[in-house]
Structure formats: C-alpha cells, structure tokens
Amino acid sequence: xxxxxxxxxxxxxxxxxxxxxxxxxxxxxxxxxxxxxxxxxxxxxxxxxxxxxxxxxxxxxxxxxxxxxxxxxxxxxxxxxxxxxxxxxxxxxxxxxxxxxxxxxxxxx
Amino acid sequence: xxxxxxxxxxxxxxxxxxxxxxxxxxxxxxxxxxxxxxxxxxxxxxxxxxxxxxxxxxxxxxxxxxxxxxxxxxxxxxxxxxxxxxxxxxxxxxxxxxxxxxxxxxxxxxxxxx
Numbered sequence: 001x002x003x004x005x006x007x008x009x010x011x012x013x014x015x016x017x018x019x020x021x022x023x024x025x026x027x028x029x030x031x032x033x034x035x036x037x038x039x040x041x042x043x044x045x046x047x048x049x050x051x052x053x054x055x056x057x058x059x060x061x062x063x064x065x066x067x068x069x070x071x072x073x074x075x076x077x078x079x080x081x082x083x084x085x086x087x088x089x090x091x092x093x094x095x096x097x098x099x100x101x102x103x104x105x106x107x108x109x
Numbered sequence: 110x111x112x113x114x115x116x117x118x119x120x121x122x123x124x125x126x127x128x129x130x131x132x133x134x135x136x137x138x139x140x141x142x143x144x145x146x147x148x149x150x151x152x153x154x155x156x157x158x159x160x161x162x163x164x165x166x167x168x169x170x171x172x173x174x175x176x177x178x179x180x181x182x183x184x185x186x187x188x189x190x191x192x193x194x195x196x197x198x199x200x201x202x203x204x205x206x207x208x209x210x211x212x213x214x215x216x217x218x219x220x221x222x223x
Contacts, residue, residue, distance in 0.1 A: 042216045043199070045211050045212070076140075082222075095157075095159055099151055099152040099153075
C-alpha cells in the first residue's frame with residue numbers, strides 16, 4: 001500500500017528564515033508533486049519531479065527528489081509572509097494519486 | 110486555459126437526501142478522481158476512474174458511488190447523505206502515466222449535511 005508521510009504537519013517560522021519540509025513515501029512511484037493550498041481555495045501546482053536527483057526551483061522554493069531513499073524535500077529560503085499556506089506532497093503510482101496530510105506553514109512577519 | 114469545473118461550490122443537504130456532485134474537465138484526460146478533505150486528515154481518495162465506465166475504489170468509498178458515462182464528466186453520488194459526509198470534496202483529473210505531468214484540481218465543493 002502506498003503511503004505518503006509529511007513532516008512537520010505544522011510549521012510556524014519567522015520571515016527571513018530557512019526551513020525544509022520532508023516527504024517520505026512507502027513504495028516506488030512514477031512521479032512526485034508538490035502543491036500549495038490557500039485557505040478556502042483549490043490546489044495550485046508547484047513542482048513535478050520525475051526522476052532520481054531531480055531538483056526544481058521557483059523563487060524561494062526548491063524541491064528535490066531522492067527515489068532511492070523515497071524522500072522528497074521542499075526547501076524554503078528566506079521565507080516571506082506570502083508563502084503562508086498548506087503544502088502537499090503528492091505521489092503518483094499506477095495512475096493512483098495519494099496525498100500526504102499536508103504541512104501548514106505559518107510565516108510570522 | 111485548462112479547467113476542472115465543479116458545478117456546485119456550496120451545498121446544504123438534509124440527512125437521507127441523495128446528493129450529486131458533478132465534475133467536468135476540458136482536457137480530454139483519461140484519469141479522474143474524487144477526494145474529500147477534512148481538517149487533520151488531509152485529502153483522502155474516495156474513487157477514481159481511468160476510463161469511461163471504469164471505476165476503482167479509493168481509500169474511503171463507503172457511502173459513495175460514482176458515475177463516468179462520458180470522458181469529460183465524473184460524478185460523485187451520495188445515495189443517502191449523512192452528517193459525517195459533511196466535508197470539502199475535491200475533483201481532479203490527469204492524463205495517463207507517461208503522457209503528461211500535472212494533475213489539475215477543481216475549485217472544491219463544500220457540502221454540509223444537516
């Protein structure tokens with residue numbers, strides 16, 4: 001059974017700090033995604049990671065994938081208040097899409 | 110601009126009512142999904158479909174059924190709504206494995222059962 005675990009589930013941090021969200025998954029997967037969700041909104045695609053060693057960056061966010069360790073990270077650099085949201089790790093295997101529980105990120109001004 | 114449209118954004122239904130949640134995508138995707146999102150539980154897969162008239166149970170199918178008569182439309186049905194089905198329901202679609210990258214989500218349907 002494919003399981004996706006994120007940690008931490010809640011993170012409160014100061015603006016300007018760096019932090020990493022971790023995503024572990026239990027079996028091999030075809031691809032891994034990171035999504036952002038603002039309160040009352042749908043999910044916005046951030047990154048799609050397809051292969052071992054993949055690294056993608058957009059602004060202050062950088063995602064990486066280690067398929068051997070079954071681990072993906074989402075790194076936040078010099079956080080700003082606008083990044084406050086819930087971030088989901090999503091794993092796709094055999095066309096079945098499984099979500100982590102999400103990391104609720106609260107950035108204090 | 111790609112779109113997954115959930116026709117009902119906010120619904121209030123009575124216990125025992127039959128409820129239909131409709132989802133339409135305009136990207137000719139084979140795969141479609143229904144999730145529910147609850148505080149502290151994240152998003153949980155109810156059902157998914159990888160082709161017309163095909164469906165597979167997700168993690169929490171009890172109390173739900175689905176219909177996929179046309180490729181673009183995937184309906185979630187609550188045969189007899191109960192208060193524990195009060196939740197936010199999210200529809201998604203994706204192309205099949207190997208032919209595309211991104212999963213697309215609808216805006217969500219907030220259902221309250223009283």
